[in-house]
Amino acid sequence: MNPFGSYLRIRRICTYSHNYIDLARTLTDQLVTRGYARKVLEKTSNRVLRLDRDKLIKYKQKKMINLNKSILLKMKFDLNYIEIQNDLKLVFKECFKNHPLLSTYNLKILNKTQSNIGNLTINNVKPESLTTNIHLPKKCLLKNCKICSKFISSNFIKLNNFLLPLDLDVNCNTMNAVYAINCSLCPKVFYIGETERKVSVRIREHLRDIINFKPYCQYNSVVAYHFNLKEHILNRDFKFYIVQNELKIKKIRQDFENSLVHLFLKLDFKVINDPLKIKSRYNFHVQI
Ligand SMILES: [Zn+2]
Ligand SMILES: [Zn+2]
Numbered sequence: 001m002n003p004f005g006s007y008l009r010i011r012r013i014c015t016y017s018h019n020y021i022d023l024a025r026t027l028t029d030q031l032v033t034r035g036y037a038r039k040v041l042e043k044t045s046n047r048v049l050r051l052d053r054d055k056l057i058k059y060k061q062k063k064m065i066n067l068n069k070s071i072l073l074k075m076k077f078d079l080n081y082i083e084i085q086n087d088l089k090l091v092f093k094e095c096f097k098n099h100p101l102l103s104t105y106n107l108k109i110l111n112k113t114q115s116n117i118g119n120l121t122i123n124n125v126k127p128e129s130l131t132t133n134i135h136l137p138k139k140c141l142l143k144n145c146k147i148c149s150k151f152i153s154s155n156f157i158k159l160n161n162f163l164l165p166l167d168l169d170v171n172c173n174t175m176n177a178v179y180a181i182n183c184s185l186c187p188k189v190f191y192i193g194e195t196e197r198k199v200s201v202r203i204r205e206h207l208r209d210i211i212n213f214k215p216y217c218q219y220n221s222v223v224a225y226h227f228n229l230k231e232h233i234l235n236r237d238f239k240f241y242i243v244q245n246e247l248k249i250k251k252i253r254q255d256f257e258n259s260l261v262h263l264f265l266k267l268d269f270k271v272i273n274d275p276l277k278i279k280s281r282y283n284f285h286v287q288i
Helices: 003-013 017-033 038-049 084-095 117-122 127-131 199-211 222-226 250-266 275-282
Strands: 070-076 106-112 156-159 162-165 177-183 189-195 238-244
Touching: 003 017, 003 038, 017 038, 017 250, 070 084, 084 106, 177 199, 177 250, 189 199, 189 222, 189 250, 199 222, 199 238, 238 250
Parallel strands: 070 106
Antiparallel strands: 156 162, 177 189, 177 238
16 A cells, blocks of 8 residues: 555645644554554655645536625634534524614625644634734733733744644633643743643642642652752743633543644654653653
């Protein structure tokens, strides 16, 4: 069999690149048990990941939609609430059923995509549009906020030549998010985390762990261990980004976190997440 063709098929099927990374990794593991060399497979898988997905899928001529008597609504596509379109249409119909003019109209919803990894690798968002975008995530700037000073308000993380787009509608109190902690002293070191609570609460826990670090104690977290290494100063070196929010389903949040870990590793960054935890949760090969 031809591994390239198999990776290609997965790439065609997966709308999101993080789904591709997951499935391609499973395929790699299966092929390794059949005697294929892991290094060669990983190279092939990466090559397919970088292909333009639009060109892999033949363009079909779409039927023209008749927009007469339609009111258009453009909104952010939300994976967590796929039924929203039908619900909104029903509400619209219900509200205006007695209206002399609007009762003859239909609501048409257009999905708006936002900057994310899928957009970057599949729709080829130009990196310049990320660096010149003046809309940035907001710090809460509350007087007693302990994490504002550590929150990097940026619309991307620069990973060598790869610009990882960040969600823009976030702040210290965002919930259901995936975040990345980075060390100013060791720019190549990242910790990827996810939380359903407010990011500020989770980050404050990390900060407390670092402050309460006890040498040679087995209960220290990986983050506490790193920021207690020689020459590290918490207030100067600890910083974090919020990568994605509104991931309300735990499984999707964890998949996203996991994809990020692999993306960072592929780009030769050091991820300090506990390898045992990742391995047990996802049951596949992780090299850290
Ligand atoms: Zn804040
Ligand atoms: Zn460091």
